[in-house]
Amino acid sequence: MRTLAKTFARLLAMLAALALTVQPAAAQGISVLRDAETEQLLQDMVDPLAEAAGLGAGSVEIVLINDPSINAFVAGGQRIFVHSGLINAAGSANEVQGVLAHELGHITGGHVNRFPEAAGNATRITLLSALLAVGAALAGGGEAAMGVLAAGQQAAMGNFLSFSRAQESSADAAGLDYMQCAQVDAEGMLTFFRRLQNQEYRRAIRQDDEAGYSRTHPLTGDRITRLQDELTLRSQGERSPPADLVATIALPPSTPGAEQIVSATADCRYNPLPADPDLEARFQLAKAKLFGFLAQPERTFNAYPDYMTGAPARYARAYAYHKEALVEDALRETDALIASDPANPYFLELRGQILLESGHVAESLPPLREATRLTGSHPLIASTLGHALIATEDPANLDEAEAVLRSAVGRDRENPFAWYQLGVVYGQRGDIPRARLASAEQQVLQGNAAGALVNAQAAEASLPVGSPDWIRAQDVALQARGILERQRDRN
Numbered sequence: 001m002r003t004l005a006k007t008f009a010r011l012l013a014m015l016a017a018l019a020l021t022v023q024p025a026a027a028q029g030i031s032v033l034r035d036a037e038t039e040q041l042l043q044d045m046v047d048p049l050a051e052a053a054g055l056g057a058g059s060v061e062i063v064l065i066n067d068p069s070i071n072a073f074v075a076g077g078q079r080i081f082v083h084s085g086l087i088n089a090a091g092s093a094n095e096v097q098g099v100l101a102h103e104l105g106h107i108t109g110g111h112v113n114r115f116p117e118a119a120g121n122a123t124r125i126t127l128l129s130a131l132l133a134v135g136a137a138l139a140g141g142g143e144a145a146m147g148v149l150a151a152g153q154q155a156a157m158g159n160f161l162s163f164s165r166a167q168e169s170s171a172d173a174a175g176l177d178y179m180q181c182a183q184v185d186a187e188g189m190l191t192f193f194r195r196l197q198n199q200e201y202r203r204a205i206r207q208d209d210e211a212g213y214s215r216t217h218p219l220t221g222d223r224i225t226r227l228q229d230e231l232t233l234r235s236q237g238e239r240s241p242p243a244d245l246v247a248t249i250a251l252p253p254s255t256p257g258a259e260q261i262v263s264a265t266a267d268c269r270y271n272p273l274p275a276d277p278d279l280e281a282r283f284q285l286a287k288a289k290l291f292g293f294l295a296q297p298e299r300t301f302n303a304y305p306d307y308m309t310g311a312p313a314r315y316a317r318a319y320a321y322h323k324e325a326l327v328e329d330a331l332r333e334t335d336a337l338i339a340s341d342p343a344n345p346y347f348l349e350l351r352g353q354i355l356l357e358s359g360h361v362a363e364s365l366p367p368l369r370e371a372t373r374l375t376g377s378h379p380l381i382a383s384t385l386g387h388a389l390i391a392t393e394d395p396a397n398l399d400e401a402e403a404v405l406r407s408a409v410g411r412d413r414e415n416p417f418a419w420y421q422l423g424v425v426y427g428q429r430g431d432i433p434r435a436r437l438a439s440a441e442q443q444v445l446q447g448n449a450a451g452a453l454v455n456a457q458a459a460e461a462s463l464p465v466g467s468p469d470w471i472r473a474q475d476v477a478l479q480a481r482g483i484l485e486r487q488r489d490r491n
Contacts (some may be wrong), residue, residue: 005153012125017176030065030066030067030081031065031066031067032063032064032065032066033064033065033066033084033209033290033405033416034064034380035064035286035290035380036288036346036347036349036375036378036379036380036381037282037286037289037349038064038087038286038289038290039062039064039380040378041093041279041282041283041286042062042064042082042096042100043058043061044279044282045062045093045096045097045100045279045283046060046062046080046097046100046104047060048182048183048184049097049100049101049104049178049179049182049184050104050375051182052177052178052179052180052181052182053104053108053174053178054108054158055078055107055108055109059078060078060079060080060104060107061078061079061080062079062080062082062100063079063080063082064082064084064087065081065082065083065084065478066084066294067084067085067331068083068084068085068088068294069083069085070083070085070086070089070195070196070199070278071083071085071086072086072099072100072102074103074106074107076200078107079105080100080103080104080485082096082099082100083424084290084294086099086436087287087290088287088291089195089199090192090195090283090287090289091191091195092188092191092275092280092283093185093188093275093276093279093280093282093283094185094187094188094191094275094280095188095191095192095195096188096192096283097184097188097191098175098179098186098188098189098190098191098192099181099189099192100176101176101178101184101186102171102172102174102175102176102189102190103171103174103175104174104175104178104441105171105174105175105178106167106171109170109171109174123409130259136421153244165370167224168223169223172189172223172227173227173230175189176189176227176230176231176234178270178401180234180270180272182347183271183272183273184272185272185273185275186227186231186234186270186272187231187400189227190224190227190228190231193220193224193227196220197220197224198222200220208229208420212367212398227407231270235269235270240386245272255372270399279395281311283313284312284430285312285315285346288304288312288313288315288316289315289316289319291304291316292304292315292316292317292319292320293319295320297320297321297323297324300316300317300320301317301320303316304316304317304320311337311340311341313335314333314334314336314337315337315350316334317329317413318330318334318337318350318354321333322353322354322357322358325358325451327354327358330354331354331355333350334347334350334351334354337350338351343374344370345370345371345374345375345378345381346371348367348368348370348371348374349367349368349371349381349384351364352364352366352368352371352384353368353384354389356368356384356387356388356391361388361391362392363391364388365388365389365392368381368384368385368388369385371385372385372404376406377408377411379407379408379412379415379416379418380408380412380415380431381410382404382405382407382408382418383404383405383408383415383417383418383421385404386401386404386405386408386418386421386422386425387417387421389404390421390424390425390428393426396427398425398428398429400430401421401425402422402425402426405418405421405422405425406422409422409441413441414445415445416441416442416445416446419438419439419441419442419445420438420439420442422438423435423436423438423439423442426438431458432462433458433463433469434459434463435461436455436456436458436459436462436468437455437456437463437469437472437473437476439451439455439471440452440453440456440459440476440477440480441476443455444456444479444483446481447483449480449483449484449487450480450484452476452477453477453480453481453484454478456473456474456476456477456480457473458478459473460473460474460477
């Protein structure tokens, strides 16, 4: 009887856990990396693929995550999240495009929207097995009850994993179509999968069919084989993307640039263009830059020793020296970069950043101004310029600081650093209502909904009724209340 009671208690605990798992999970904290150069590079990589997918250039946003694992994912909407570890592991821009094409397959396939359906099916299987197990336990069959429960859990997990593997295979196929129609070499997808396979071999991850049933993704070797066979057929003209994809790309004819799209992809034959050397050079620079920024300096110096004098190596070392507070060394590497490409705004941005963060504020202004000009006032670079202007502590620079910061938040409202700096400008001017509004904008972006609500309400009470800032204060307050209500619901 004691054994039966224990079995029944375990079953009830399992049912309680199931009741919890079907509730919406709180968003996991992630660390987003913002860098003007890398964001523009990734956008230029994905745009031709997005056009081929019928979504349009600029319609898909790439978000870079500070995570060393080799991964990319979508989480609803038209955003692709890319881990920094994936950039570090990729050997070429083409490989990253292969990953982006795969993730576009998830977006166009609506896979995230179908996730609750698959989770619901798995949950129903588990609940049914748990109820049957309860019945068996009440009838005196404790061991039978646990057997029923275990079998139900296995069936539910198998159902869900099968669904996940089918989605991944579908995304592979769609990604291949998009690369073909964008005339991007699909070999990048293959070579990246081979890198993943080598990683799995080094980590002794099983590759047999039995192990494949317990994976969310198909076996990497199977994916490589399918893609290789498909590419062979396409290169021989024996296979093309579906006709409805071509129709999606070609229509409507009123779309700006539609004629060029139609002429380039009317039959979507596999005829990839040669790799773009400029895109590849930009990728190698961004990859080295991220490595130098994220890795410990000693790792950077080992990966990019002094005898390497190419631009990527100098870029990585400049960041490593800057992290070690070796200002002269960092500036030496940066000046060599600028000498090799004087019109590169990101090299100028780095010089300004090194000078600003090492206390040479006035000297940082010319390179930051030029970087801002060359990028058409890119919000991230303009934010740094605004910060430098404020750091001079010269009231004569406040007008310029306000102008560049207002431009920055106007083009990128999801920039808490720029909002904070703009709040500082307003505070120094004595414009407390707008300073509080800027603070509310910053806090709601950083997850401090309570602080955002207080500041937004205070700003609304003091701003001219009916003014754009007064209306915006109401919007921020409404957004903050919504966040607080969702938090209360979850609790």
